[in-house]
Amino acid sequence: MSLADFLTPIDMSRIAPQNGFNASQLGHKIAAYTDQFPDLEEGGYHMAIIGVKEDRHAVNNSGCAEAPDFVREKLYQLYEGDFASKIADLGNIRRGAALTDTYAALKVVAEELIKSDIIPVIIGGGQDLTYAQFTAYEQLEQKVDLVIIDQSFDLEDDFERNEGETTSNSFLSKIFLHEPNYLFNFSNLGYQTYLTSQESLRVMDKLLFDVHRLGELSGQIAVAEPVIRNANMLSFDIGAIRSSDAMGNANATPNGFYGEEACQICRYAGYNDKLTSIGFYEYNPAYDVNGQTAILLAQMIWYFIEGFYNRKSDFPLNPKSQYLIYKTTLTHDEHEVVFVKSKKSDRWWMQVPYPAGGSLNERYHLVPCSYDDYMTAVNGEMPDLWWRTYQKLN
Numbered sequence: 001m002s003l004a005d006f007l008t009p010i011d012m013s014r015i016a017p018q019n020g021f022n023a024s025q026l027g028h029k030i031a032a033y034t035d036q037f038p039d040l041e042e043g044g045y046h047m048a049i050i051g052v053k054e055d056r057h058a059v060n061n062s063g064c065a066e067a068p069d070f071v072r073e074k075l076y077q078l079y080e081g082d083f084a085s086k087i088a089d090l091g092n093i094r095r096g097a098a099l100t101d102t103y104a105a106l107k108v109v110a111e112e113l114i115k116s117d118i119i120p121v122i123i124g125g126g127q128d129l130t131y132a133q134f135t136a137y138e139q140l141e142q143k144v145d146l147v148i149i150d151q152s153f154d155l156e157d158d159f160e161r162n163e164g165e166t167t168s169n170s171f172l173s174k175i176f177l178h179e180p181n182y183l184f185n186f187s188n189l190g191y192q193t194y195l196t197s198q199e200s201l202r203v204m205d206k207l208l209f210d211v212h213r214l215g216e217l218s219g220q221i222a223v224a225e226p227v228i229r230n231a232n233m234l235s236f237d238i239g240a241i242r243s244s245d246a247m248g249n250a251n252a253t254p255n256g257f258y259g260e261e262a263c264q265i266c267r268y269a270g271y272n273d274k275l276t277s278i279g280f281y282e283y284n285p286a287y288d289v290n291g292q293t294a295i296l297l298a299q300m301i302w303y304f305i306e307g308f309y310n311r312k313s314d315f316p317l318n319p320k321s322q323y324l325i326y327k328t329t330l331t332h333d334e335h336e337v338v339f340v341k342s343k344k345s346d347r348w349w350m351q352v353p354y355p356a357g358g359s360l361n362e363r364y365h366l367v368p369c370s371y372d373d374y375m376t377a378v379n380g381e382m383p384d385l386w387w388r389t390y391q392k393l394n
Contacts, residue, residue, distance in 0.1 A: 003112060004037040006105040007050070007091040015073045026302075027076030031088045038088040040116060046085075046308065047119040049301075050109060051092035054102045057167040058126025061250040063286040067294075068092055068123045070285045074298035081302070083309030088118075099165070103132035110136035110277055119308070120277045121301060126168040127154065127281035130235040134175050134183075136277065137232070143184035145274070146175070147231035149240045149265060150188060151214070151256060152195040155203065168282065176207070185392065187227045189265070190214045190240045190257055208388045214255065221261045228268040229315075229347065229368040233277045236266070238297065248283050248293030259296050266300040270307020273315040278304060314342040317349070317366065331380030339374050340366070348374060352389045365393055 010032050021027035031038045031045070038045070051068025058064050072089070093109065096102040110120045110133055122133060130148070137144045148154075154172040166174045175183060187210040204211045210227060217224050228234065243252035245259040257265070269275055283297055317323050317340055326339040338351040348371055351364040373383040 002037070003040070003090065003109050004033075006093055006109050007033065007037075008094055009033045009035065009037075009091050010072065010089060011069070014069060015076060017077075021076060022079075024079050025076065026078050026080055026085070026087075029080050029085050029087065030076065033089060033091040038090065040088065040113075040118065043088060044086050045088045045118050047087050047121050047305070048113055049087065049089040049121045049123065050106070051123050052102065052106055052125040052129055053092050053095050054099070054125045054129060056099050056126075057128045057165065058282065059167050059169045059251075061126065061168070061282055061284050063250075064282055064284040065095070065125055066285050067125065067283040070288070070291065070294045071123050071280075071283065071297050071301070074291065074294045075301055078298060078302050081306045081309070083306065085305060085309065087305070103129070103135070103166075106132040107135045107138075111139060114140065114276050119275070120279075121304070122277070122279035122281075123297075124279060124281040124283075127235060127237050127279075128166050128168045128171040129281060130279060131166050131171040131174050133233060133235065133277055133279050135178070137182065138180070142232075143182055144232045145185045145187075145230050146183060146233055146235070147187045147189065147228055147269075148172070148235045148237070149190055149257075149262075150235075150237040151190060151192050151240050151253065153188060153191060153200045153204070153211075155200045185209065185230065187230070188212065189224050189227060190217060192253075192255060195253070208392055210388070214257070217257075217261075221257075221264050223370070224265060225268045226348070226368040226370050226373075228265065229272045229274070231269070231272060231275050233279075234269050234275060235279045235281065236262075236300070237281055238283045238293065241296070246283075246293045246296055248285060248288030250284055250287055251282070252287070259299075262296070263300050263303040267303040267307040270304040270309075271311060272307075273311055273313055312342065312344040312347075314344045314347065315349075315366075317342075326374060328374070328377040329380075330377070330382055333382070335382075337377045337382070337386060338364075339369070339377070350374075350383065350386060350389075352386055352393060355394050365389060 053065040055065035156170045156173045242256035324341045340349045350369040
């Protein structure tokens with residue numbers, strides 16, 4: 001089986017300018033599938049772009065299937081940064097006869113890329129494709145930390161019953177109920193309370209998941225970095241960005257992240273040593289005046305690429321000489337909370353012990369945290385992140 005069986009080549013006549021690309025532009029640097037499929041074994045690629053022309057279950061956003069080539073046109077015009085990129089563009093996933101066929105194709109392609117240490121950069125299409133992105137990890141025998149950037153939780157009204165088809169408004173239920181269950185943690189960044197039911201918030205609290213309101217992050221986006229650093233995969237709904245900065249979405253609203261905040265989120269994602277796939281969903285060219293949202297989305301991908309090529313490779317924590325260990329004692333407890341700080345990046349992690357017999361290979365789980373978590377422990381209080389993680393390990 002060849003991955004080319006699932007993909008269609010790119011029509012460069014609608015993407016490339018008449019005079020071609022400048023030697024420094026990404027359009028000249030990216031190995032695009034036009035006539036010949038890129039050789040993934042010999043190419044030494046670090047990431048691969050995949051378009052998915054599928055919007056059959058993108059609720060109230062029909063037309064987002066046309067997104068991939070519009071984003072490519074803007075992305076290819078950007079100049080390479082201070083890095084030597086090795087990126088392939090594998091074209092577009094063939095639209096299946098049934099929606100499940102598209103999901104299956106995306107799962108196979110993403111899974112093979114992840115196994116080959118190539119990061120899939122997925123351009124949808126509806127955000128229900130996140131489910132296919134998630135199932136790509138099923139055969140990898142690892143727990144998955146999932147981060148979604150969205151203005152609401154895409155849960156069904158009745159969480160316990162999942163009889164309907166997977167849609168952009170319900171795919172999260174499908175992920176939570178998936179068997180076998182290999183989801184360790186879910187985090188949402190940027191939800192807006194008036195777009196979110198209290199029942200879904202109670203579900204998140206019951207499952208010990210991390211959800212962060214837009215107001216917690218607005219103007220202080222660095223708060224999101226430890227959350228993003230914990231992700232194996234990330235899904236970004238373009239509707240999480242305010243309509244004034246990204247009008248190319250039929251469900252766009254006045255509030256959301258600013259464009260520069262969205263770019264910073266993507267840079268954090270690229271910088272994350274753990275992250276092995278990323279998807280950008282729900283961009284709809286039909287609503288995009290002067291292609292401004294396509295430009296923003298291209299810039300977001302550029303920042304992801306830049307973040308990747310600035311990775312410090314300080315996770316896992318090895319060698320130990322590159323880290324500082326801080327031990328704190330709580331005021332009303334003899335328990336000791338241990339923190340680790342990287343000398344390379346100044347980033348923090350917290351050690352959370354496994355329960356007795358919980359792990360045969362490790363004594364503790366390392367969770368990304370912030371300096372504020374450390375200061376909370378220094379002041380004698382247990383960080384909330386420690387408790388939530390400890391309960392999940394049990």
